[in-house]
Amino acid sequence: MKLLKVFISRIFIFGMLIILQMIWIVLMTSSVLASYQWLNTALKVLSMAVVLWLVNKDENSSYKLSWIILILVFPVFGGLLYLMIGNKKPSRRLRHRIQHVIDDIQDELIMEDEMSDKDEQFKKDGLTYLADLGFGTYTNTQTKYYALGDYCYVDLLRDIMNAKHYIFMEYFIVARGMMFETILELLKQKVQEGVEVRFIYDDVGSLTTVSYRFEKKLEQAGIQCVVFNPFVPMLSVAMNHRDHRKICVIDGYIGYSGGFNLADEYINAKMRFGHWKDTGIRIEGNGVWNLTTMFLTTWNAYKHQDQSYVQYRPTFNQKDTLLNDGYVVAYGDSPLDEERTGENIYLNMIQQAKHEILIMTPYFIIDETMMKALILARRKGVVVKIITPGVPDKKNVYRVTRSYYYPLIQEGIEFYEYKPGFLHAKMVLCDQRIATVGTINFDYRSLYLHFECNVLLTQKQTILDISKDFKETLALSEKIDLKYSRRFRGIYEAILRLFAPLM
Template identity: 45%
Template sequence: MLLKKINYRIALIGIIIVAQLVWGILFLLRILDYSEWISSALSVFSILVVLFLNMKEENASYKIGWIILIMALPVFGGLFYLVFGNKRPSRFMRSRLSMEHERVLPLLIQDRETAEGLESIDQRAIGTSRYVYSQSDYPVYGDTMTKYYPLGEEMFDDMLTEMEKAQHYIFFEYFIIEQGVMWDRMLEILIRKVQDGLDVRMIYDDVGSMFLLPGDFAKQMEGYGIRCMAFNRFRPILSVVMNHRDHRKILVIDGNTAFTGGINLADEYINVKERFGHWKDTGIMLKGAGVWSFTVMFLEMWNAFRDDRGDPREYRCKDGETAGYSSEGFVQPFSDSPLDNEPLGENIYIEILSQARDYVYIFTPYLIIDNELQTALRMAAKRGVDVRIVTPGIPDKKLIFRITRSNYLPLLRAGVRIYEYTPGFMHAKSYTCDDRIGVVGTVNMDYRSLYLHFECGVILYGNKSIMRIREDSLDTIQKSTEIFIEDIDKGFLSRVFDAILRVFAILF
């Protein structure tokens, strides 16, 4: 099974990267053997990098982590940051995406009547909505029906049903696609729809799917008539550019139906294949006006890197096609991007915690957080808010799980209640607060999601699905094991080891 997943491309990339590392280390060591002044120069360079970091308007936890690493490796630390430390995407990626975003801005004007409707029912929520609109340019909508899914298999059934109904187009954008029961059933529908004349396009992340798909997957899809793009194709160079991945999960059908959430297109997400026990994931379906933002999100990414552009206006439903959906409160799809200096996903989470009065329930697969988010969680708990977090009971990566657990202790001491999902792996990413606001999306509580990846989600205001998320949260908590201070605090050496892990968390 493993040999089937290792194709020539992966093997070649691995060889080239190892060769670069070995050559670089040997070259530097060779120089240092003969030139002490070069060693001194590199140490001075590392000090200059530390000063540069201190001047940057950067997240404090991120800066402190890098400063410690650089000072611990004074000769090579500065070079290490130069190669891996910059969080900004490449100039090419920034220019293409920024240019395309400017083109779609006129299509994302906030409807004043809708904003006033939200303000009339919740003046605190309208502040959140205005902030999200000011940073992501995606407005809030009424006239949108939602359906929350507590498990991937339940959402998959509706995805198939809605795909069968498609009459004009189907757009896919996923971090992971793996051949198996889930993808094979979807592909069969897509091929038929292409034969019927529908416009079918898909984007998948090249790194997310690298070990799961054949090297010529995009070519295979084009052969079926499915237009296909691998995002940010991996190149065997030592560059932080490869860190910026498309972690979004979007399915748009005919401009009137959209799906998003944590669910990728692989069999473990629908529990057809057991991987790390029972796989707990969540998603949401939108029908109506709010789907327009997901249509624009997809085409913005597509048009930035493909010549066969799609004019978003040609894919917008007419008013009459979305007006029939009853408004269950309000929805605000959003997209978070590393192109700006605003950690929108994190700030949405902090905003929810800051306005909470009664409770906040959280699902997250990872808990690798900076000081700002940790402070928001602790402050909410100290105000008397019932803050509960559910993380995996069976981890997918043991080291990452240890880093996740290293963040438990200060939260537990502040009164945050933490649970581990006993049946298996928790992959969902959701917040629900006070029966009035909730989020379902792709944003993990870790550095990669919050700072490096392209992400998306939906904020729900006064929406019926919020109560379904709450019910699912309480049901999931009942199936989980609560973690207490004595389970985590194993003494001084354990705390020191955890502190070291938190320093290196910026690399994960």
């Protein structure tokens, strides 16, 4: 019975279709090349032209190098393969669909109390940069940091139960199980109470975890649904651009983000890779607006609903102001533009650091620019500590992550591995003053291909909570020494690193 389920699953069927396409292309090309010798030369010329074009292209150097080597190793098919799947830009259809909505919402992106130009420090923190991209910075906002998805889940359920007007949810992975089933029953209940419920999930992220046409089941329950960038079993770069965001907005004044998806392992109700260490953040107040506009941009790109965005702005049944001790800005990253927002914020925090940079990340696959920034920070006397998983969820990615240890440890950067299990948290804390928490990993997919979101903040109490969590996680982690890290630099790791940007 289990074997039958595998054979009729979407991932198996789609995988077989892609393999058949590859076989057909190779056979057809080989047949044509045997009949037309000139075509062999033409394809090699095409490959060389693509290599020269890549050399001159304003592109991530590691990504270019991976493709150049691949093309030179396979000069007949390499150039053609790059033209088919090598371009990192989203499909024209996806770009047009979302860009049209971004243009419509542009005037509504930043609320009146946005305050990113208040002083020189704000500019140094990158707030003016984010404001230019449409992400306002707010003070009338409270935040709460969660050291585990387990803790965040409890508050999320409570806030969903208390929703009065609408609930927006956007997640990369949705999996049937205790966590999602509980949330689903609450959403059905809220629909019966007249609350508007909208739900977005990524098709590839949930390819193996929900049934085919799962969105129809949600809609039958009154839950409006969008499946982001549905996966079509074709050899196409379009499958690379996924919605990796985790967003929940409730009535406009409560928002959630972080690393956790809607699946049981994220709250340790199911153990897949030991104890699952994740983080989350709750926002209450005007700062939620950025999350709302991110959600509505994606939603309206698919649903084409002509509605006023203003009606979804934060509304308060409380006193006029919320107690807060710093600013908050939720920001997104998108492959639709040339801005590498997530990477730029990380780089800016590293470059601005004077005393200490603390990082938690599940994947550490960086380019030369990020590596130099970390090394320069350490040479300035900045303490750099990085925690990665002790138990991998993807073995090859884990091996690539470990391959970066040795050269950075040589520079005095400290690496630790979380021994109880898999660490999925994405967090950077700079000088005990400014932090960012969210969905953006230190890898090529997060930084260049996916739709992502993070929350940048300076609120003192939340910073203290983040610092405390890092110290407690550090106590559960093992420090990697220079001698031990040498074993992670074999030939296989070198090959993996070479092609890491293509994974």
